[in-house]
Amino acid sequence: xxxxxxxxxxxxxxxxxxxxxxxxxxxxxxxxxxxxxxxxxxxxxxxxxxxxxxxxxxxxxxxxxxxxxxxxxxxxxxxxxxxxxxxxxxxxxxxxxxxxxxxxxxxxxxxxxxxxxxxxxxxxxxxxxxxxxxxxxxxxxxxxxxxxxxxxxxxxxxxxxxxxxxxxxxxxxxxxxxxxxxxxxxxxxxxxxxxxxxxxxxxxxxxxxxxxxxxxxxxxxxxxxxxxxxxxxxxxxxxxxxxxxxxxxxxxxxxxxxxxxxxxxxxxxxxxxxxxxxxxxxxxxxxxxxxxxxxxxxxxxxxxxxxxxxxxxxxxxxxxxxxxxxxxxxxxxxxxxxxxxxxxxxxxxxxxxxxxxxxxxxxxxxxxxxxxxxxxxxxxxxx
Ligand SMILES: Cc1cc2nc3c(=O)[nH]c(=O)nc-3n(C[C@H](O)[C@H](O)[C@H](O)COP(=O)(O)OP(=O)(O)OC[C@H]3O[C@@H](n4cnc5c(N)ncnc54)[C@H](O)[C@@H]3O)c2cc1C
Numbered sequence: 229x230x231x232x233x234x235x236x237x238x239x240x241x242x243x244x245x246x247x248x249x250x251x252x253x254x255x256x257x258x259x260x261x262x263x264x265x266x267x268x269x270x271x272x273x274x275x276x277x278x279x280x281x282x283x284x285x286x287x288x289x290x291x292x293x294x295x296x297x298x299x300x301x302x303x304x305x306x307x308x309x310x311x312x313x314x315x316x317x318x319x320x321x322x323x324x325x326x327x328x329x330x331x332x333x334x335x336x337x338x339x340x341x342x343x344x345x346x347x348x349x350x351x352x353x354x355x356x357x358x359x360x361x362x363x364x365x366x367x368x369x370x371x372x373x374x375x376x377x378x379x380x381x382x383x384x385x386x387x388x389x390x391x392x393x394x395x396x397x398x399x400x401x402x403x404x405x406x407x408x409x410x411x412x413x414x415x416x417x418x419x420x421x422x423x424x425x426x427x428x429x430x431x432x433x434x435x436x437x438x439x440x441x442x443x444x445x446x447x448x449x450x451x452x453x454x455x456x457x458x459x460x461x462x463x464x465x466x467x468x469x470x471x472x473x474x475x476x477x478x479x480x481x482x483x484x485x486x487x488x489x490x491x492x493x494x495x496x497x498x499x500x501x502x503x504x505x506x507x508x509x510x511x512x513x514x515x516x517x518x519x520x521x522x523x524x525x526x527x528x529x530x531x532x533x534x535x536x537x538x539x540x541x542x543x544x545x546x547x548x549x550x551x552x553x554x555x556x557x558x559x560x561x562x563x564x565x566x567x568x569x570x571x572x573x574x575x576x577x578x579x580x581x582x583x584x585x586x587x588x589x590x591x592x593x594x595x596x597x598x599x600x601x602x603x604x605x606x607x608x609x610x611x
Pocket of ligand 1: 353385386430
């Protein structure tokens, strides 16, 4: 067993951290959060550094990295802000989904554009009546000659309104079969006629934003269907594994940042003549937080390692996602307690973590759904 990262992996982590320290300053992160502004400048730096290209094979213009690189970058971005991670990860995991399931022509057309920054990507599965039960989706696409016509309503599509965004949209293409055999995946430009986006006002994750999308007779050429018709459910499940890996890495980085901020505060803040970190109750809170963050990191790297080895990582990923999101949310809550009233005011960063973290046990599959998956893989049958 070896718990060390390679020299190249450490260099990658350092270079991401240096770039973020330069561009994603505390003022910058605050501005994108308060003004609900997409972090275009940071995204440009991803492109310049080749971070988006990292996970793609050289034959498509990528740098030939692997899922470990993807997770290392995600963890470092999460350390700054969960939305910085989101800007990177939504493009990369949707691009990887295309790499694994798209036609040769689609890969040659879209992937170079994604890596050069000409396009970004996002994902839209959820509908008002189809959240955890994604198979209940009602939006449809019907074939008309050389086009598909998309109709319906989606909700909670993160970053769908960013400039030059192509949305990976899952819709029903066969209503007469089980949903697993009747969903297809389409690539839809967010500016196409008939696509109407509405940014939702959210508690946290305000920089990327999450959108309601109305599709009103949206016409896309036949080559915007990814892979085979009616195979979308299977593409979605495989793609979700990569999404969960990136988000879990983001939770780990973000939770560590919470601990670092709380330790710094507890060392500085004096009450009753001594730093509050010297009170055993506060020190123990910090010790518990760090222990839980370390445990969530071990689950993360174990899952990443399984994926990198091509093993079935579903159980490991679900456990890492479940524990990582709950650890981040709990750490942000305790971090606020440690900072007293100052944690609650907008001037300090802890409140952003508190707001951002609250979404993580809901998004990319709720904690309850992760427990269902884990229990099923243990041979149980939770209802
Ligand atoms: C900030 C944010 C960003 C998002 N980004 C995206 C995105 O980019 N693309 C996208 O497609 N979606 C996105 N989502 C949607 C997200 O994936 C859904 O919110 C999530 O899957 C839950 O669906 P729901 O909100 O409809 O809740 P529901 O499914 O209605 O769940 C409500 C509650 O019931 C529980 N529950 C439901 N079914 C079961 C069950 N079988 N067993 C036990 N408990 C159950 C849930 O765990 C939850 O506690 C985003 C959501 C948010 C808040």
